[in-house]
Amino acid sequence: MKKRAIHWFRSDLRLIDNTALHALENKLADKADCISVFVMSDPDEGKWAMGAASRWWLHHSLSSLQADLQEREIPLVILHGVASKEIARFAKSVKADYLFYNHRHEPWASKQEEVVEQELEKIGVECFSYHDGLLIEPANLLNKTGGPYKVFTPFWNACLNHFDRHTVPLPKSKFGKIIKGTKFDTIEYSSKVFKKDLNDLHLIPRIKWYEDMEEFWQPGEAGAHKRLSKFVNKSITKYDTGRDRPGDSDVSYISPHLHFGEISPRQIWHRAIEHDSKSTQIYLREIGWRDFAHYLLHYFPKTTDEPLQTSFASFPWRTDNGSLEKWQQAMTGFPIVDAGMRQLWHLGWMHNRVRMIVASFLAKDLLLPWQTGADWFWDTLVDADLANNTLGWQWTAGCGADAAPFFRIFNPVLQGEKFDPEGTYIKEWVPELAKLNKKWIHKPHEAPPLELQMAGVILGETYPKPIVDHSAARQRALQALKSTK
DNA sequence: TGAAATGTTGGGGCG
């Protein structure tokens, strides 16, 4: 009797360079049949269950994965509920012998894995789990005093050293050629008990706010490689400046693909260094920041909700739903901020330079808790990632590890003028300002009346007046910081 | 992966 193995897909929605899949085929070769599952496990995820934009992405990514698996005659079964219960139930019904999966690093995910292994042990299913999805496993790297790194540069140096010496790219997977899929009709599988159809997860919202996203993105493994190729061929050599120009398209757009594991950082690494240059190294540092974020989350799991620096526990954040809403709705009266928030709304994604600007505006100009910004990003980003989101917001708010000092306060007008000097980005996302001269496009509130009139802008009507005076807001923020000391 | 405030320098106008 042939053995049966389940691959549990998690944030590794790809067939190439997938550690657990490779292990599965290397270990079992033609001695087993393979089935794969994905569990929509929002009960396990709690507060950090996927937001709306991520759910949209997941639908298409799973759909793409399902198609790729179908070519190899491997079914992808969709389950929904507490992972340990669902997987155990499923494993029993198909008489599985083995479960293969890759680790995730979110606090909820570690608990989930623990319980899954417990439940499967009870029914005699052997589990094999693997490190995947990061350049370096957090548990494998400590500084010389035996503690976790808290500063990026030494972390990255250690990581580079380790990575160069120990990591080789996995060969292209033969998954599905060696391992045979198990046909649904050959197993005791009841469609009444288990969801089979992706549509049953209802990941696509009823209101069609995702039309621009459909046009811009191609979720799935093939789309991930298309993006990476385009970036490596066209933009990676100018990334050193391109990464700061939100009006250009010289960034990789790889974040959602990476988050869902449609492509691995190893693959990115090896594609990137084919074109090694100063720019390439800067790009790889950003991939390093992603690893650092996951590393920090591993050692400081509470930072999703609480500042890492305890001095921030008493920081006098304000409560002001009115201005929070204006920030969310992209009506702050600062063009670069509003452009970013609209790009987020339309694409489920924002250029990183602008993420820093809008985040600084929320935390420092509006003095609203960074967690409220993190929550909004969580719901609206297709690349929403607990580790990256947490690090990004704590960095901006100045309360994380290796964070920007709180007193570094972005001036949204100067940032706009510096990084979008022609106003390209504003023209794209805030079209009501498109006719303004570049001299005024980042500060319509200071433009002479005639200039506004000629551009067809009526402040307070066609475009909002600034909701704060930046200079005064800056002083207020510095005062607030002082009060915690 | 800032910005504003403050300090310094040096050229030119001008009495």
Add this chain to the structure above:
DNA sequence: ACGCCCCAACATTTC
């Protein structure tokens, strides 16, 4: 010719 002031331009410090 000289000192004085003004003010860019740049540098340093502070938040």
